[in-house]
Amino acid sequence: MSTIEQTSTSSAPLDERELRAWRGLLRAHASMCKALDAELEAEHGLPLTTYEVLMYMHDAPSRKMRMCDLADCILLSRSGLTRLIDRLQRDGLVARQSCSSDARGAYAVLTDAGVETLAAARATHLAGVRRLFLSRFTPQEQELLGDAWERVLPGAGAPGAPGACAEPAC
Numbered sequence: 802m803s804t805i806e807q808t809s810t811s812s813a814p815l816d817e818r819e820l821r822a823w824r825g826l827l828r829a830h831a832s833m834c835k836a837l838d839a840e841l842e843a844e845h846g847l848p849l850t851t852y853e854v855l856m857y858m859h860d861a862p863s864r865k866m867r868m869c870d871l872a873d874c875i876l877l878s879r880s881g882l883t884r885l886i887d888r889l890q891r892d893g894l895v896a897r898q899s900c901s902s903d904a905r906g907a908y909a910v911l912t913d914a915g916v917e918t919l920a921a922a923r924a925t926h927l928a929g930v931r932r933l934f935l936s937r938f939t940p941q942e943q944e945l946l947g948d949a950w951e952r953v954l955p956g957a958g959a960p961g962a963p964g965a966c967a968e969p970a971c
Contacts, residue, residue, distance in 0.1 A: 829934075837929045845922040850875065852926060854885060855894065855911060855919040864911040865898060871909055894918055 838849035857874050858866055872882040886909050889895035894915035900906035
């Protein structure tokens, strides 16, 4: 049995190295999400979750996604997504469209105003990602990180990788 298999099946407490790796991931993710959210909110009045929803819709065929698929992509409950889409619809960034093949289903469709809002926020988001995260690593280290995320979640680091939900292009 490999070290990876032994570690993954063990119920022993995490050792210092394992704990540092795990807590580092959690802290880095939380800290960066909080900082990116604050920047988007301050510059564009757009929370990070909203930015993410707009990105998924922008990258989808015809700029629309089924509500259930969108909820799965952004890890929100369906009721949480419904409230978010309601707000975006009131703001004119998203429209709802009935699904012709399933009377129970509905699409969220990105409007032209949503595309414009996303374009304005995108520069802020990308600058933040580069400043807060990517600038801390060499290109070689970024490759290693991408490879590591692939081991944790296949397809997580690959643009357009197959899976339940295609990642937005940032």
